[in-house]
Amino acid sequence: MNDALAVCLICHRDLRDYEAGRYTCLICQDRGIAMLRAMPGLYDQLGDLLQPGSGQDGGRVSGSKTAPLPCSTEILDLRSRGGLVTILASWEDAVRDELGYNAATFRGDYRQTLAGVVAFLAGNAPWIYSSFAAVDEMHDEVRRYHGQARALVVGERPPHRFGVVCTCGTTLKITLETPGKKCDQCGTQYGLRELQHLPLAERRAA
Secondary structure, eight states: OOHHHOTTTOOOOBBBBTTTTOOOOOOHHHHHHHHHHHHHHHHHHHHHHSSTTBBOOOOTTTTTSOOOHHHHHHHHHHHHHSHHHHHHHHHHEEEEEEEEHOOOOEEEEEEHHHHHHHHHHHHHHHHHHHHTHHHHHHHHHHHHHHHHHHHHHOOOOOOOEEEEEESSSSSEEEEOOEEEEEOOTTOEEEEEHHHHSSSSSSOOOO
């Protein structure tokens, strides 16, 4: 249990005395709320990028009659069924089930559904981040979809992934932004500092 470890399930930092009994620290809670509240705006901006002649700098491309490539496929994946709206709505369902609430009512199209989902999750974030056992999984997906959407909107490249070696010999794939990682092989949980001190995995020739 997290109570015994006294560490945040997300960033793996020691919980403060005033955070005792929580699953996560308040810093991760605030970051999660900020990412959730940014989702509707990012969703709209992704839609703008699908408009004919739009570019990632927000300008118009002369003579362009199709949505920008190659990012358009990624944008469609994020905005369509099975994308960020579907995933976030599934987390709302899980939280509602845990709290014993009724299922969410129909809200309209994907954009309207997203607004309702975000309002629910952000509004219930204090409980989610303190008492929801799967909060680390939810936060990880929120962070992943927020990062993908933001990268497409501002034209950033995805974070570089590289391998570090666990004490059991297993290679763990991380980025410089990875707050923590659990080895699937031996179950060792690493925080940010521990990951930074693990040896780099050797690159294999193709």
